[in-house]
Amino acid sequence: MSAIFAALPEPHVLLVLCGAVLLAAFLRGLTGFGFALAAVPLLSLVIAPAQAVTMAMLLQLMVGLRDVVALHTILDRPSLARLSLGAVVGTPFGVALLVVLEPAVMRLAIAALVIVGLVFLLRAPKVASADRLALAIPTGLVAGLFAGLAAMPGPPAVAYYLGTDRPAHVTRASLMVFFFVTSLIAVPLLAVNGEVDFAIAGASLIAFPVFLLGTALGTRLFARTSETGYRKLAIGVLGVMALAAGARGLAGLI
8 A cells, every 4th residue: 555655646736636536526426427528638637648547447446336336226227237248348349449440530430429329319219228128238339349449438328328218317327337337347458558557546546535525516416407407418418528539539630
């Protein structure tokens, strides 16, 4: 433990990291997703992008068991199990493709796919969750590919749940646990690639109470949000995800 804290970033860097985590965790608590979307660009202001992705994944991994215990009674278990199975297969393929494909081009492709999905969500009626189970494994596979390629597993899973008749609290809980599963898959791969070091582990431990605080504040606001309000908010965040991925892709090509 002493080695971890000895490798910590400077205090002013830790302060920025904790501020970024607080804002991103608030979004997570409110919607159930979007933590990495908000955290990674902000964390990247003071640490390397790969470290930012690792820190975001570590924090979601650290909170995951608590979420499973707290939310287990309201999860959409059939779809969650199938999404997770697809992600187990898809994430390693995404990491492998990242080695040979241009990340900027893939982010642009992901942005285009998310926009297409948003158009579909806005036009198509919601259907019963049981009627969409056949799509859960392929959706998880795509989410895993997105996670491996650009640390963005959210859009496919969010689009899947928003297209069902599940209530907002079930959608939010299922998404939070699904991202725990993707972190379980991703963190060992990051460790193998040498991205998990004492500095990031220590910073994550210090930021974890801030992460819990931000999530709690977001959860309080979620409790006051209507079903319609949640759907509009989630679609809006998905739109921001698409724009962020597209902007990062364009920046990488310029």
